[in-house]
Amino acid sequence: MKFVLLGWSPSVVPLLRTLAQSANDRLIAAAEVPSEHAAQLLETAPGTRIVEGWESLLAELEADGCLIAGSDDRVLEGARQLASDGRALVLIPEAGQGTAFVYELTLNQDDNGTPLIPLPHLPLHDLSQQLHKTIANGDLGDIVLLRLERTLPTATGTLTVPQIDAALFGDVALLRSLGGDYSRITAVRSTGGTQDAVSLATVTLGGDRLAEATWSARAGAPAWTLEVTGSRGSATLAFQPDLLSGSLVMAASDSRASDGTAITQQSSGQFQSDGSQLGDTQLAALLQPTDQQRATWAEMTRTMETVEATHTSIRKRRTIDLFFETTSERSIFKSQMTALGCGLVLLTLAMLVAFLLLGAMLDSRSLVQRDAEADGRVLTAADFQPESPALSETGKIQLQELSRMMARAPEPVFVMPDRDAVTAGLDTARISTVVDYFRKAGQPKSALYVEIASIPHPATRLLLTVLKYLWIAPLLLFLLLQSLIGLAKPSSARQHEEPPVAAT
Numbered sequence: 056m057k058f059v060l061l062g063w064s065p066s067v068v069p070l071l072r073t074l075a076q077s078a079n080d081r082l083i084a085a086a087e088v089p090s091e092h093a094a095q096l097l098e099t100a101p102g103t104r105i106v107e108g109w110e111s112l113l114a115e116l117e118a119d120g121c122l123i124a125g126s127d128d129r130v131l132e133g134a135r136q137l138a139s140d141g142r143a144l145v146l147i148p149e150a151g152q153g154t155a156f157v158y159e160l161t162l163n164q165d166d167n168g169t170p171l172i173p174l175p176h177l178p179l180h181d182l183s184q185q186l187h188k189t190i191a192n193g194d195l196g197d198i199v200l201l202r203l204e205r206t207l208p209t210a211t212g213t214l215t216v217p218q219i220d221a222a223l224f225g226d227v228a229l230l231r232s233l234g235g236d237y238s239r240i241t242a243v244r245s246t247g248g249t250q251d252a253v254s255l256a257t258v259t260l261g262g263d264r265l266a267e268a269t270w271s272a273r274a275g276a277p278a279w280t281l282e283v284t285g286s287r288g289s290a291t292l293a294f295q296p297d298l299l300s301g302s303l304v305m306a307a308s309d310s311r312a313s314d315g316t317a318i319t320q321q322s323s324g325q326f327q328s329d330g331s332q333l334g335d336t337q338l339a340a341l342l343q344p345t346d347q348q349r350a351t352w353a354e355m356t357r358t359m360e361t362v363e364a365t366h367t368s369i370r371k372r373r374t375i376d377l378f379f380e381t382t383s384e385r386s387i388f389k390s391q392m393t394a395l396g397c398g399l400v401l402l403t404l405a406m407l408v409a410f411l412l413l414g415a416m417l418d419s420r421s422l423v424q425r426d427a428e429a430d431g432r433v434l435t436a437a438d439f440q441p442e443s444p445a446l447s448e449t450g451k452i453q454l455q456e457l458s459r460m461m462a463r464a465p466e467p468v469f470v471m472p473d474r475d476a477v478t479a480g481l482d483t484a485r486i487s488t489v490v491d492y493f494r495k496a497g498q499p500k501s502a503l504y505v506e507i508a509s510i511p512h513p514a515t516r517l518l519l520t521v522l523k524y525l526w527i528a529p530l531l532l533f534l535l536l537q538s539l540i541g542l543a544k545p546s547s548a549r550q551h552e553e554p555p556v557a558a559t
Contacts, residue, residue, distance in 0.1 A: 056341075058145070059118045060085035061109055061133050062125030063092045066176045067147050069299070070122070071099045073334030080338065082122075086112050087129050109133025113140060120144070120172075120341065126151030138163045143170035145341060146355075150224035151217065154359050161356065172341055172348050173355040177229040179336045182303045182328045186283065186292055187233055189305060195285030198266040201234050202282045206275035208296075213252040214274055219244075220362055222272055223258060225298075228358045233283070235265040236357070241374040242365035258365055261374075299330025392537065399533050406526035414519055423467055424508055432457060433469045433508060434489065442473075444484035446492070454489065458496040465498070469508035482507055 058074065060067070060082055074080045082100045086109050093105060106112065109129065112121065113136070123134045124147040131152065138144055138160055146152075146160075163169050177183055190198060203226055207218060231237060237260035245255040260268040277296035283289060294301035303326040343351070360377065368375050427433050438450030446454065457468060470489060472482045486505055493501030 056080045056119040057083050057117055058120050058122055059083060059112050059115050060096075060103070060122045060124065061087055061112060061137070062123060062127060062130035063088045063096070064124035064147050064149065066149075067122060067124040068095075068099055069330065069334035070174065070337045071096070071334075073338050075100045077338070083118060084112060084115050087125075087127065087133060109136065112137065118142070120170075123147065125149070126153075131156050135159060135163075138169045138171075139167070141167055141169055143172070146171065146173045148173050148175060148224070148228075148355050148359070150220040150359070150362050152359075154356070154363055157356050157359055161352070164352075170345070170348065171352045172343075173352055174337045174340060175225065175228045175355060175358075176298065176333075177225045178232040179333060179340060180299075180301075180328070180330065181332045181336065182292060182294075182301055182326060183229055183232070184336075185326055186290055186303055189290060190233060190283070190285075194288065194305070195283065195290060196287030198234065198283060198285050200266055200282075200284040201230055201268040202284075203230060203268070203270045203280070205272050205279045206277060207272060208277050209274045211252070212274050213254055214256060214272060215251050216253070219253060219256045219272060220365075223256075223270065223365070224358065224362050226270055227258075227260070227361050228355070229281070230260060230268045230270065231354065231358060231361070234260065234268045235262060237262045237265060237268065237361065238377045239374055240361060240364045240368050240377060242368040244369060259374075260361070297330075299333065300328065301330075302327050396533060396537075399530050403527060403530045410522050410526045413522065424469055427467055427469050427508075430466070432460070432466055433471060434485075435471045436473050439473075439485055439488075442481065444481065444488045446488060454492050458493065458498070461493060461496075461498050461501070465500075465504055467504045467506065469506060471508050 056079065058080070060071075071082060074082050082103050084104045084106055085096060085100075086106045088096055088105060096103060096105070109132070112118075112133065120143040121134075121137050122145045123130065126149050134144060134146075134156075144160065160169070160171055164171050189195060205222060205226070207214060207222060209218070239261040241259040241261070243257045244253045246253050254273065256272045258270040260270070279294040279296075279298065279301075281292040283292070288305060288307050290303060290305045292301065292303050303324075305324045340351070357377075364375060364377055424433075434450065434453060438447055438453050439445065440447050460466065461468075468489065470482065470485050473485075486507065489505050490502045493505070
């Protein structure tokens, strides 16, 4: 397999050494490597071409994966572009990269199927994996406490927040791999009056049915120690300042009866490691199945969120709870559309009520006239001859039908006024024509229920017509947009496409 490198971090050195010693794998190009580390890169991976910027890596089409190291703005920008181009990213995670960067890559993965493979440093170390195996086998019994203490060298004798976050990130990844999915965070910092000068930082991790984990850091000679206390024994993991070489010591605990007689005796053990196998372990992690890679990425995301949650705990001065869920652009889109849909339903209901109230205030027609219009008991200008009170043929047919209706049950009849009539009194004459017709048809009291209809102002009628369709238009537009969501889904072939790295 062929890789390219974007950025630089000391944590990438073990993997580069493994690639240089492998017969089938190698690093072909690197970009955005600081000049002070270029010599170390060429010494670790001879033959690597150092190019100008991340843009040049887009032309390396034969590369099977892109190693992302560091947290500079140029490195993060290049990683985003490489992910958008569909390149498999192998991330050397750091706290400085931030959750926003991780979320962007996750959304890109959901949309384009871009393979994302994180390579955490401490959880993949052979001593860490040996300790994990010991705990999983129950050799230490039920884990009661994990306590990690470290000191960091500084010139000022105090720690800065970025230094604390950088140290905490890798350690939290290890504590979570050993202790479980912690969801409660309590962080405390001892400062000398300024937040940038921390003398002691402590973090406590907790969760349901999980052993408590404590972490502390202070300035001093570099040291790193993790103590794991169980019901049947304990273990101490210590790393040198380079976090590569170290030792793991497991101490036994006796189980004795009430008379002091030993019942069980656990054997002690000690393991040493120079970290030379770390690169091999990281390279093997690149070949994991896609499901395992996604799970590892989700775990790295939770570690990043845990580190940033300590800032919230410091600000609020209390324990906070974390609730993790996989970030998906589709789930975010659905949540937004659901909220928008609920808002539009309420808006449509409010606009309907407003339309009915406004129509009742602006429409001059009475309820009786509206019922007459619904029943067809309204004579319009088409039922009379132009500018004349004489009935037209359609008017005669209409009055014949109304006469039969009146014979059964008299109901009000309305005559629409002719606003364009030139002759004065034309509306009154038409009323007389209708009344006379009903009298001849045997309705002597027809004058009591024939009257002139009310006509709303043309502007009012136009306004009500526009509002009639406007109040429902937003909901219809929303439903139309919802029907287009299928066009935005990636093809099934692309969804199930095997990532380049995992395919080997």
